[in-house]
Amino acid sequence: MTAVAVHHALGMPRLPSRARGGDPATRAWTALALGVTASLALPAVKIPVGIDLRVGQIVLAGMFGLIVLHDLTTLRMRWGPLLAIVGVGLMLGTLSTLTTYPKVKEMTFIIKYVAVFPVAYYVGVRMLPLVGARRLALVLELTLAFALALSVALEAHPVPLLIHERPPHLSVGLKGSFWEQGELAFFAGLFMLGSLALRMETLQWPARRWPLVALYAFTIGCALASHNKTVWVALVAACLAAAVAYRGRPELSGVARRWAVRLAGAAVLGAVALAAYNAWLPADEKLVTARMLEHKWEAERGAALRIAWELIMEAPWLGHGFGFVEAYFGNFPSDIIGLGSGVAQLFNSYLDIWLSAGMPGLIYALGLLAVGFSPRSLFSVLTIGYLFTFANVNPVAQHEYYHLFAGLAYAAAFQARHTLSDHGGQGVRHGIYGTSGA
Secondary structure, eight states: OOHHHHHHHTTOOOOOHHHHTOSHHHHHHHHHHHHHHHHTTOTTOEEEESEEEEHHHHHHHHHHHHHHHHHHHTTOOOHHHHHHHHHHHHHHHHHHHHOOSOOSSHHHHHHIIIIIHHHHHHHHHHHHHHHOHHHHHHHHHHHHHHHHHHHHHHHHSOOGGGOOOOOGGGOOSOOTTSSSHHHHHHHHHHHHHHHHHHHHHHTOOOSSOHHHHHHHHHHHHHHHHTTOSHHHHHHHHHHHHHHHHHTTOTTSOTTHHHHHHHHHHHHHHHHHHHHHHHHHSOGGGOSOOHHHHHHHHHHSHHHHHHHHHHHHHHSTTTOSOTTHHHHHHTTOSSOOTTOSTTOOSOSSHHHHHHHHHHHHHHHHHHHHHHTTOOTTOHHHHHHHHHHHHHHTTSOGGGSHHHHHHHHHHHHHHHHHHHHHHHTTTOOOSSOTTOSTTO
């Protein structure tokens, strides 16, 4: 079934070809975007060619090549963002090789920062203008439905080729095709929030909304089944951040003026609903308890945080090098949960890169989000708020989705600024993310 067919199946009204972005080029880019987002949801599927290449990374690289070819031939190459992120990656890799601390799989990290992450970021930067917001929302929704339905199916009937085996004590909760439960929850919250933000900003909702509501309900159910708590904190924090960003902003006209109250209400309602659900659960199934938080602070993330801070202060400017975390904690005489042999990152993405790459790495990580944040774009504000919150509790900054959505947020912020400038600084109700100028 094509994207347009699904578009009508969801109840969207028939629009003129131009309004639908129905030209063959846009349809082709939409199909390619769907291939990228869906393949990245299959991290366990690899092609062994000396090293294990993930299918999602191969598809992502192919998309990057096609985008670069298109941009070079149409003279639309965005050299600034691409050269900036590649240059910083080269600098961080060079600094890492100069450190004398023990490291494990250092080259793997350098390849990520020099090649994989810049590719994902640039694909995100160009995907939005090439596809358009309406079709991008549909891509996110189709990917969401595919990945979560597959995860539920794999939970009932595991297929070794599609799953990553974890020890039994770490396999509690819905994980599906992802590495772990937290990664599935991160994906679910990110794609649902992105879909909502794009539809709110463009005012493009299906004529029959029940399929979309059912998808969101299914997403929430899967997130609950993952037993991950961070996703709820990140969603509430993103809504609160957006509410603060839009509070008292008279220069934002149209629907944007009503976002502050609605988002604050959504955050409060979500928090109350989660508290009520947590109180309803049996004692041994609660999402969070005081005893659970105390244990995490004493024996898990709190203990890791204290040790990581001491290590950061030993080399705060240049860091210890990529791969130091696994080399150090693999031989660390402690039973801290979540650290040890085989664990390559700290739970906090920003402390992790500070420990590994020093102050330049921390500036890079925060700067990547800062350039994609603009209160003129709801998608930008919600996405950046979600990524920042989640990455403070889970090492999701090492995932391609993180950099893909950081690039999307940058594109949304860039287009919103220029569109509002074209309208004399006044906000517009919708249509700011069209495919013109792609």
